[in-house]
Amino acid sequence: MSHKQDAFAAMKLMTTVKTAFYIGILATGLSVALTPLASPANAEVDDPKFFRVNMKPGATLNVRKDPSLKGKKIGALAAETDGIVNLGCHVGMPYLEWRNSTTAIRKVETRRKWCNIKYNGMVGWTAGQYLEADRPE
Incomplete structure (x- = not known):
C-alpha cells in the first residue's frame, strides 16, 4: 500500500468510527425521548389509582x-362498580x-x-368518559 492509500484508509476508518459514534448518541437520545411512548398505557403521576363506573343504575360499561x-368485548362492569385498578389511560392531557x-x-x-383497567382478574380497556x-377503603 502506498502512503496515499494508507492515509485514505485511515481517513475512511475515522469517518466510519465518527459516524458510528454519532448514530449511537442519536439512538440513545431517541430511546430516552421515546421511552414514555413505549407503553401504550402509562398511568400519569396525577392519575387516580382506582376508578369507579359513573353511569346510571342498571347500565353496564363494556370492557374490551x-x-x-x-375491540373484542371481554366483559362488562355494572354501573357504580368501584375499586377498578387504573393501569393507565390514553388521553390528550x-x-x-x-x-x-x-x-x-x-x-x-x-x-x-381509553383506560386500561383491572377488575376481579379481568384486564382490558374501557371508555374513560364513564370512569x-x-x-x-
Missing part, C-alpha cells in the same frame, strides 16, 4: 381487549389538567380517552 369500539378543564374541553377529551376517580 383493545382501546377501540372495534394529564388527568389533573383534564379534571380542571372546562366542561366543553373535558367532553372533547373524554371521547378520545371517575375512586378511593377504595
